[in-house]
Amino acid sequence: MPDVPSLRLHDGRSIPQIGFGTFRVEPGETQQAVEEALAAGYRHIDGAAGYENEKEVGAAVAASGLKRSDVWLTSKLRNGDQHDPRRFLEKTLTELGTDHLDLYLIHWPHPTLGRYVQTWKDLIELQAEGLIRSIGVSNFLPHHLDDIVAETGVVPVVDQIELHPSLQQRDAQEAASSRGIAVEAWSPLGVGQDLTDPKVVEIAEAHDATPAQAVLAWHLASGTIVIPKSLNPQRMAENLGAAPIELSDDELQRIDSLEAGNRIGPHPDTLADSQYPR
Numbered sequence: 001m002p003d004v005p006s007l008r009l010h011d012g013r014s015i016p017q018i019g020f021g022t023f024r025v026e027p028g029e030t031q032q033a034v035e036e037a038l039a040a041g042y043r044h045i046d047g048a049a050g051y052e053n054e055k056e057v058g059a060a061v062a063a064s065g066l067k068r069s070d071v072w073l074t075s076k077l078r079n080g081d082q083h084d085p086r087r088f089l090e091k092t093l094t095e096l097g098t099d100h101l102d103l104y105l106i107h108w109p110h111p112t113l114g115r116y117v118q119t120w121k122d123l124i125e126l127q128a129e130g131l132i133r134s135i136g137v138s139n140f141l142p143h144h145l146d147d148i149v150a151e152t153g154v155v156p157v158v159d160q161i162e163l164h165p166s167l168q169q170r171d172a173q174e175a176a177s178s179r180g181i182a183v184e185a186w187s188p189l190g191v192g193q194d195l196t197d198p199k200v201v202e203i204a205e206a207h208d209a210t211p212a213q214a215v216l217a218w219h220l221a222s223g224t225i226v227i228p229k230s231l232n233p234q235r236m237a238e239n240l241g242a243a244p245i246e247l248s249d250d251e252l253q254r255i256d257s258l259e260a261g262n263r264i265g266p267h268p269d270t271l272a273d274s275q276y277p278r
């Protein structure tokens with residue numbers, strides 16, 4: 001089994017730094033994909049109620065025969081469910097077939113009535129009850145982090161944001177790390193778009209690695225947690241194989257230079273309320 005590094009979060013818990021992403025995995029292909037990921041050595045599955053495949057993730061964990069304590073499970077509270085986090089957390093737990101989550105995130109800082117501050121308070125309560133071990137946020141910009149921390153004094157353990165060589169969100173990364181918040185990268189490969197860049201290809205070749213491994217090694221070097229998604233077992237293993245690759249400072253800087261403002265997902269602040277994902 002590949003040796004995947006763990007990252008210590010500010011609440012003292014350790015998360016495997018490479019997880020398996022389940023966004024845009026169809027329900028009909030999820031169980032097989034997650035079983036294959038677990039067989040390849042992934043011990044961290046990143047999911048969300050909004051992906052509408054949590055039942056299948058739960059079935060895969062059950063079929064794997066692994067102990068619950070050996071698999072880190074993350075889920076996210078979807079926007080349309082922020083009015084009743086307890087009810088929808090319980091639904092997620094039932095679908096995943098577990099009595100607790102390792103990590104629960106507010107999926108988006110949905111602007112309506114600044115509800116995310118109240119939602120953050122709700123998550124703090126649910127954590128105290130033991131239903132969630134760690135709590136964090138996703139797609140939060142610095143001003144959203146300011147709001148929840150100022151109101152509660154409780155700092156999320158992670159902020160999961162879109163992050164890849166052509167979109168590095170340095171302000172959000174800086175805002176997170178200066179508060180001790182770990183950064184999790186969604187679409188760490190830029191949905192594959194960043195893998196054909198000649199600099200990435202050249203750096204990968206110098207390490208006898210693939211472009212995906214070079215990009216993931218770049219993320220890991222800055223302490224970022226990555227959740228690459230693949231339906232292909234060979235690529236699942238390839239992505240885990242990024243862990244031992246050490247890029248030089250010069251190589252890291254060459255990938256840093258690929259910032260191009262290439263945002264694939266929505267921008268939390270410019271999206272109209274009605275356009276927010278449900």
Ligand code: A2P
Nearest residue numbers: 187188189190191192212228229230231232235
């Ligand atoms: P596939 O499922 O066919 O492997 P991201 O995690 O950045 O959103 O990227 C996911 C996309 O990148 C998927 O389309 C996935 O395709 C592709 N992908 C995942 N791992 C690799 C890899 N090692 N090499 C090339 N493409 C990959």
